[in-house]
Amino acid sequence: MDLSTFPPIAVVLDGLYSIVTALGELVSPFAGEAGAALGVVLFTLLVRLVLVPVGVSQVRAEVGRRRLAPAIADLNRRITDPPARSRALMALYSSEKVSPLAGCLPTLAQAPVLTAVYSLFVHADIAGHANALLTHTLGGAALGANLFATLGAGLAAVWPYAVLLVLLAIVVELSRRATLRFTGPAATPAAGPGKEALPGMTGLLRWLPFLSxxxxxxxxxxxxxxxxxxxxxxxxxxxxxxxxxTRA
Structure with missing residues (x-):
């Protein structure tokens, strides 16, 4: 069953389709062929503006965890029993009104929007009408196609995907380094002096952001x-x- 045809979902997709289309048409006089792509970018900026309060909550929690880092390190050192250590950490977070899960909020809040954008560019029909977004391209590459579906079309159609992936990798790496500078290495409770509780976890966390x-x-x-x-x-x-x- 195609969930995009389910009436409530179809209405939402049609609304988003209208927004992206309107933004693309708004900039098309000077953006030309790239109007629809620029419409997606403008739509993304609108979404992120709406989510600014979520970003504030996340960074406020980061600042709080940074302030609590010495106390957390002390708990990890003094309490060796994992359940007891978890209870002590949760009590510390609660008493200081710091959320250990706030870092997940932006990702969770954006997931439905990203899913909707994905759906807009993989369905030939939206709410019973033809999806005109699929007719648009960026630099010769179709907005509705992925990298692997375009590999056989030659370099002229592949380069927009390559540029996009390189840019995304650079931004992800810059974000990872900025977070590391601000918060320090992720603290994982040690199994004992000089021992790592979860072998390989550091390497996993190093590459996890690149899943995007x-x-x-x-x-x-x-x-x-x-x-x-x-x-x-x-x-x-x-x-x-x-x-x-941090200044506040």
Whole structure:
């Protein structure tokens, strides 16, 4: 069953389709062929503007965890029993009104929007009418096709995907380094002096942010545009909020 045909979902998709189409038409006089792609970028910026309060909550929690880092390190050192250590950490977070899960909020809040953008560019019909977004391209690459579906079309059709993936990888790496500088290495409770509780976890955390790059390679080009724009916004937003909230 195609969930995009379910009436409530179809209405939402049709509304988003109208917004992206209207934004594309608004900029098409000077953007030309890239109007629809620019419409996706503008739509992403609108979404991120709406989610600014979520970003503030996330950075405020980061600042709180940074302030609590010495106390957390002390708990990890003094309490060796995992259940007892978890209870002590939760009690510390609760007493200081710091959420250990706030870092997940932007990702969770954006997931439905990203899914909707993905759906807009993989369905030939939206709410019973033809999906005109699929007729648009960026640099010769179809907004509704992914990298692997375009490989046989030659370099002229592939280069927009390559540029997009490189840009996304750069932004993800810059974000990872900025977070590491601000919060320090992720603290994982040690199993004992000089021992790592979860072998290989550091390496996993190092590469985990790049899953979005892998997703972009398999997703429609339009979804990749959403990811790059959103990641760039996040990088700038966190830089500003970290400075402002740390001073506050």
């Amino acid at each position: 790059v892998a997703f972009a390679a398999f997703a429609p080009l339009a979804a990749g545009l959403y990811l790059v724009t959103s990641a760039a916004w996040t990088l700038g937003e966190r830089a500003v909020l970290r400075r402002v909230l």
